[in-house]
Amino acid sequence: MRISLIGSGRVATHLAQALAQQHEIVNIYSPTLINAQQLAESVDAIAIDQLSALVPDLDLIIIAVKDQAILACVEQLDSALAQVLVVHTSGSTDLSVIATHHPRAGVFYPLQSFSFEREIDWSQTPILIETAQSKDQTLLLELAKSLSERVYPYNSQQRLSLHLAAVFASNFSNYCYDIAAQIVQQQHVDFDLLKPLIVETALKATQQAPDNAQTGPARRGDVQIIAQHQALLAQQQQHAFADIYQIMSQGIIERHKLS
Amino acid sequence: MRISLIGSGRVATHLAQALAQQHEIVNIYSPTLINAQQLAESVDAIAIDQLSALVPDLDLIIIAVKDQAILACVEQLDSALAQVLVVHTSGSTDLSVIATHHPRAGVFYPLQSFSFEREIDWSQTPILIETAQSKDQTLLLELAKSLSERVYPYNSQQRLSLHLAAVFASNFSNYCYDIAAQIVQQQHVDFDLLKPLIVETALKATQQAPDNAQTGPARRGDVQIIAQHQALLAQQQQHAFADIYQIMSQGIIERHKLS
Numbered sequence: 001m002r003i004s005l006i007g008s009g010r011v012a013t014h015l016a017q018a019l020a021q022q023h024e025i026v027n028i029y030s031p032t033l034i035n036a037q038q039l040a041e042s043v044d045a046i047a048i049d050q051l052s053a054l055v056p057d058l059d060l061i062i063i064a065v066k067d068q069a070i071l072a073c074v075e076q077l078d079s080a081l082a083q084v085l086v087v088h089t090s091g092s093t094d095l096s097v098i099a100t101h102h103p104r105a106g107v108f109y110p111l112q113s114f115s116f117e118r119e120i121d122w123s124q125t126p127i128l129i130e131t132a133q134s135k136d137q138t139l140l141l142e143l144a145k146s147l148s149e150r151v152y153p154y155n156s157q158q159r160l161s162l163h164l165a166a167v168f169a170s171n172f173s174n175y176c177y178d179i180a181a182q183i184v185q186q187q188h189v190d191f192d193l194l195k196p197l198i199v200e201t202a203l204k205a206t207q208q209a210p211d212n213a214q215t216g217p218a219r220r221g222d223v224q225i226i227a228q229h230q231a232l233l234a235q236q237q238q239h240a241f242a243d244i245y246q247i248m249s250q251g252i253i254e255r256h257k258l259s
Numbered sequence: 260m261r262i263s264l265i266g267s268g269r270v271a272t273h274l275a276q277a278l279a280q281q282h283e284i285v286n287i288y289s290p291t292l293i294n295a296q297q298l299a300e301s302v303d304a305i306a307i308d309q310l311s312a313l314v315p316d317l318d319l320i321i322i323a324v325k326d327q328a329i330l331a332c333v334e335q336l337d338s339a340l341a342q343v344l345v346v347h348t349s350g351s352t353d354l355s356v357i358a359t360h361h362p363r364a365g366v367f368y369p370l371q372s373f374s375f376e377r378e379i380d381w382s383q384t385p386i387l388i389e390t391a392q393s394k395d396q397t398l399l400l401e402l403a404k405s406l407s408e409r410v411y412p413y414n415s416q417q418r419l420s421l422h423l424a425a426v427f428a429s430n431f432s433n434y435c436y437d438i439a440a441q442i443v444q445q446q447h448v449d450f451d452l453l454k455p456l457i458v459e460t461a462l463k464a465t466q467q468a469p470d471n472a473q474t475g476p477a478r479r480g481d482v483q484i485i486a487q488h489q490a491l492l493a494q495q496q497q498h499a500f501a502d503i504y505q506i507m508s509q510g511i512i513e514r515h516k517l518s
Binding site: 066113114115125128154163169172173174175176179189194197200216217219220224228233244252255 | 269325326327351370371372373374376377379380383384385409411413416417419420421422423424425426427428429430431432433434435436437438439440442443445446447448450452453454455456457458459460461462463464465466467468469470472473474475476477478479481483484487488491492499500502503504506507510511513514
């Protein structure tokens with residue numbers, strides 16, 4: 001397939017590099033030309049900083065930009081691109097954001113946490129697809145399967161619930177790690193000590209339901225330890241962390257009160 | 260060394276089985292004899308359900324019971340055991356809980372999440388030790404090093420801060436997974452889809468500081484997506500999850516507002 005990418009951030013970078021193994025990347029667009037150039041060079045594509053410069057002879061345009069910027073990109077597409085399938089990569093943006101302006105619309109959402117520092121195992125990364133026109137589903141399915149063994153057609157509502165769940169499972173768990181790092185730092189204790197625990201907890205969740213794997217003072221109803229932890233947080237003036245400790249512990253206690 | 264264990268739960272089980280590779284396990288105590296017997300059989304020890312039945316010819320007694328039960332165990336130890344080093348395995352219990360009743364007191368705290376279903380990589384599990392008498396530190400250090408390459412003498416305050424941090428890094432991150440599982444279940448979406456993301460997020464935290472690794476709508480300041488997620492939670496009547504979403508997002512926004 002001949003594919004152009006709008007965007008040069010984390011998702012665009014990982015996608016372009018993975019797709020370039022099997023497909024032709026034509027253009028990489030970024031409003032900042034140097035960013036587009038950097039990515040374009042690595043995938044043998046042509047960098048552009050104007051959407052009007054997109055080569056129209058394409059099978060697919062992938063919009064991998066911030067959610068709020070998707071609509072503006074769609075609105076700027078040239079009429080010469082009217083016959084090209086255009087997809088976004090967002091978990092929480094409705095298909096209609098593209099479809100109301102461009103009939104051949106779709107979503108190509110890779111459910112993974114992308115960073116510049118780490119490679120992605122694409123074959124195990126779930127890709128959720130959705131298309132406005134059923135004939136386009138075949139094309140998008142084929143593309144997704146060229147990257148991943150785990151491709152799922154889901155509607156916008158299901159995708160939104162998955163993205164919301166991913167915020168808890170990834171963004172909020174990472175924030176828990178960050179709080180832990182701040183707590184030990186205050187006592188001059190090395191955060192490295194917590195790393196085996198972090199990895200073990202995540203691996204455990206892949207083997208058993210997280211409610212069965214739940215441990216800790218709140219799960220045991222150990223009010224004495226909870227009080228000690230709250231006292232330490234108060235002593236360290238970490239009132240925001242104390243509030244989070246409280247609400248999370250309460251949630252765990254409620255969740256398990258009948259078991 | 261000749262070691263007896265008080266307790267037959269997750270920590271006692273993993274410890275007994277790891278120690279039995281290189282040391283002699285003499286007694287396993289549980290108030291429920293069948294529990295003690297089950298573990299004792301696997302490590303070639305003698306099960307007891309009375310603390311007075313502990314064989315006194317020992318180098319070490321490990322108390323691996325619920326935090327609130329430690330004191331009662333120490334108080335019941337026979338005077339024939341006065342010369343034996345007695346340690347507990349708790350992250351948040353002060354050394355003094357043993358030391359005020361038994362001068363040869365210590366702490367042997369393995370910082371890991373134990374479950375019956377999964378094996379532990381002991382060589383990489385941090386073990387935190389503390390002793391009331393400096394001569395006992397050598398003994399406990401030697402024992403800890405027979406299991407792990409990562410042994411640290413820390414005082415009770417540092418250990419408390421590590422345990423508190425571990426509650427965030429492990430118990431609360433697991434609760435985030437549990438919430439995610441409940442959210443997708445309501446839309447008949449498979450929780451398995453989130454597993455690569457969970458593991459990747461944890462592995463990332465071992466390679467870069469969690470604050471640098473933070474992603475998601477709160478990190479990007481994407482108020483539109485945050486509002487959509489809140490609306491979905493309200494629609495699903497998940498008000499407790501909405502409160503957690505709010506407080507965690509606020510924390511992430513505050514954390515990164517200057518970056």
